[in-house]
Amino acid sequence: MRLAERAKNISPSPTLAIDSQAKKMIADGIKVINFGAGEPDFDTPGHINQAAIKAINSGMTRYTPVAGIEPLRRAIADKLARDNGLRYDPGQIVVSAGAKHSLYNAFQVLCQEGDQVILPAPYWVSYLEQIKLAGAEPVIIRTRLENGFKMTPDELEEVITPQARAIVLNSPSNPTGAVYTREELEALGEVLLKHRIAIISDEIYEKLIYDGGRHTSIASLSPEIKEQTVVINGVSKSYAMTGWRIGYAAAPAHVAKAMADLQSHSTSNPTSIAQAASLEALQGDQKPVAAMVAEFAKRRDYMVERLNAMPGINCNRPGGAFYVFPEIKQLLGKSYRGTAINNASDLARVLLAEVHVAIVPGVAFGDDTCFRLSYATSMENIKEGMDRIERVINELA
Numbered sequence: 001m002r003l004a005e006r007a008k009n010i011s012p013s014p015t016l017a018i019d020s021q022a023k024k025m026i027a028d029g030i031k032v033i034n035f036g037a038g039e040p041d042f043d044t045p046g047h048i049n050q051a052a053i054k055a056i057n058s059g060m061t062r063y064t065p066v067a068g069i070e071p072l073r074r075a076i077a078d079k080l081a082r083d084n085g086l087r088y089d090p091g092q093i094v095v096s097a098g099a100k101h102s103l104y105n106a107f108q109v110l111c112q113e114g115d116q117v118i119l120p121a122p123y124w125v126s127y128l129e130q131i132k133l134a135g136a137e138p139v140i141i142r143t144r145l146e147n148g149f150k151m152t153p154d155e156l157e158e159v160i161t162p163q164a165r166a167i168v169l170n171s172p173s174n175p176t177g178a179v180y181t182r183e184e185l186e187a188l189g190e191v192l193l194k195h196r197i198a199i200i201s202d203e204i205y206e207k208l209i210y211d212g213g214r215h216t217s218i219a220s221l222s223p224e225i226k227e228q229t230v231v232i233n234g235v236s237k238s239y240a241m242t243g244w245r246i247g248y249a250a251a252p253a254h255v256a257k258a259m260a261d262l263q264s265h266s267t268s269n270p271t272s273i274a275q276a277a278s279l280e281a282l283q284g285d286q287k288p289v290a291a292m293v294a295e296f297a298k299r300r301d302y303m304v305e306r307l308n309a310m311p312g313i314n315c316n317r318p319g320g321a322f323y324v325f326p327e328i329k330q331l332l333g334k335s336y337r338g339t340a341i342n343n344a345s346d347l348a349r350v351l352l353a354e355v356h357v358a359i360v361p362g363v364a365f366g367d368d369t370c371f372r373l374s375y376a377t378s379m380e381n382i383k384e385g386m387d388r389i390e391r392v393i394n395e396l397a
Helices: 016-027 044-057 070-084 099-110 125-133 153-159 180-194 253-264 272-283 287-308 344-355 379-395
Strands: 093-098 116-121 135-142 163-172 198-202 229-234 248-250 334-336 339-340 369-373
Touching: 016 339, 016 344, 044 135, 044 272, 070 093, 070 248, 070 272, 093 099, 099 125, 099 229, 099 253, 116 125, 125 135, 125 163, 125 334, 135 153, 135 163, 135 229, 153 180, 153 287, 153 369, 163 253, 344 379
Parallel strands: 116 135, 116 163, 163 198, 198 229
Antiparallel strands: 093 248, 229 248, 334 339
16 A cells, blocks of 8 residues: 655654653663653643533533634633733634644645745754645754754844745743743744744743743734734643643634634544633633642752753753753763763663663754753652763763
């Protein structure tokens, strides 16, 4: 049976071998410290669970409108107005099976063969694949640790061509935790407005911001920028609801309609019960979010301090999300007990094999001189994991 070219062009995850090996080790009874998790380690708050149970018991188990139930879309519109200063009608909001699904819909309706999509690196791995699946060409901007892994207006201007159709903006960022300030977004926005480039703004980590920082949605900067932007968000990260699979997009009316039309022929509506839970997440008690953020901040501070104390590791203090992305350029060319460390993938293999620590090498995100660690795990695990990593780093020769 012949595969379509788009299926053959999907790149396998570069972390699959390490993840598979880690799972096998765990199954064999080995204690692996896993820093690969892309989800909060907290339980979904009880009042959200109860809303789902109530929905089941009341018979809310049938099809809903493709773009989501009206009360949820109204609640999302209220949230965007309250938290982000953005005014959308419920008809401009499309609820999907996770923010990843919302992103897929956006790329599919905005991009086609011959288009280019600007993608700052390091990037979340699925952006690259979704751009390719839409038939477009990813154009990579290499950001720098010394600049907080944030692109500058000059770097953006340099890669723009007549084929540039869209850009992906992810703040706070996966994998770096970088958060763009309002002033930085305004400078980027001027360039994007001038060239009429659509903005796909992934804001899924917006509530996970530390040190008194504030999230700014680029769509809030002006009516003109808002008309060029698709805002992507969801409940997964902020409310510890990754498995519920509810994301959403807010967009100009014609874009939202196209996304809903596409979804009507792929998944139809997202799960009715999860929509009821998400409505409660947005309208109910927000204290669990604040408690989660406070705990994440403590873990981040400890992890950054430990990493920067290790020779040859340079780690930024991320402003958001729940990842750190330390750079290991000074370690490249060294070896561990005869095994060469030429990139972060080599280090990841050594750490898993020798001290049973699973990290995600930066090759997955477009930069194999760095690796990603998630602090969405217990402080006990973080302390033990840092001890194990430190033993390996201290033995590099």
